Amino acid sequence: AMKINLNWKHAILTFCVGAICFIIGGIAMLRSCQNMIGDTGMSILEAHMIIQKNFIGEFDKSSYLDTTLTAMVESLGDRWSYYLNKDNYSMLQTAHTNSYKGIGIQVAYDNDAGLQILNIYSDSPADVAGIIAGDILVAVNGQKVTEDNYNDLVNSIGTTEAVTLSIQKSDETVRDVHLTPRTIIQDPVKSEMLEGNIGLVTISNFYENSARGFKTHVDALIDARATALIIDVRDNPGGYITELIEILDYLLPEGTICTCATRTGESTIYTSDAACVNLPMVVIVNEASYSAAEFLAAELQEAGGALLTGAPTAGKGFAQTTFDLKNGDAIGLSTFRYYTGKGVSLIDKGVTLDKEELEPDKQLQSAITILQEKEE
DSSP states (O other): OHHHHHHHHHHHHHHHHHHHHHHHHHHHHHHHHHHHHHHHHHHHHHHHHHHHHHOOSOOOHHHHHHHHHHHHHHTTTOTTOEEEOHHHHHHHHHHTTTEEEEOSEEEEEETTTEEEEEEEOTTSHHHHTTOOTTOEEEEETTEEOOTTTHHHHHHHHTTSSOEEEEEEOTTSOEEEEEEOOEEEEOOSEEEEEETTTEEEEEEOOBSTTHHHHHHHHHHHHHHTTOOEEEEEOTTOOOBOHHHHHHHHHHHSOSEEEEEEEETTOOEEEEEEOSOOOOSOEEEEEOTTOOTHHHHHHHHHHHHHOOEEEESOOOOOOEEEEEEEOTTSOEEEEEEEEEEOTTOOBOTTTOOOOSEEOOOHHHHHHHHHHHHHHHHO
């Protein structure tokens, strides 16, 4: 009996000690959490808990989260940081593979008309249906395109099994086109040989396979005896730094080609080897040449002697990292600054144009003229 009694006392003592340790550990963890997220984070968490416990009305939790996270990111005052719900994040991830579910069109919003169709991908549903660049997309599934909804309408095309587009032709007639979206493989690089053995290479983005495609196209132009290169990065949104560095390494001689610095001052330095493409180059840019596109032009000018033409660029200079959230959403934050090989930042300055040409239809000819004058 004495033995049983002692065992019970031991068990109770053990339980009490464990409970005390648990409480102490919980307090320490709470303090650690508070120290980690600070007063701001604790206030946000506190406000959320108060709403969950006390708000008497009904509310859409998905919309509540979207609005809250959007406001948090927008309050940073950084035009390059962003919040994506899981649907848009999934679409972005697919787009970064240079493949997506859609109908094969590239569009830009026009305030006066609707969505201007800029490009049609070969053998896509849009191409087969006879839609051409220059057509205007005025409605999707009967819903008129406006400034407030065009992003949502464009995004919705890839999430449906079938879609009806109202297409306005150059003679202002409108016809409805019924299409079935499918997976579109997008080649981010294309090239052609211009008169005078000038190789023209157009890069639409710096996502997957862009570096490999760029090198393949340029090698082919060199084999075809190109004597100069024009690199067109107009309307290029940028992409992965790994793809950018691979292209710069391929084009430029030995040396530092990029430095990335974090908020704590830690730096990553990227260099090029001695192998390079020894041809005169001109890069065409515009106000929509962002990030890697803008940086490519600046570094080719600085380290490779390339000349730049087109319209002034945005002056980005920050790179973003995308962070996954537990529910499948994501936030993208500017996490480091990048500098040219000689330590120049493009922030709020953009590139220095050798010849400004604001008319889009004249920018390619401007590049050709620069090369011709350089040869003379």
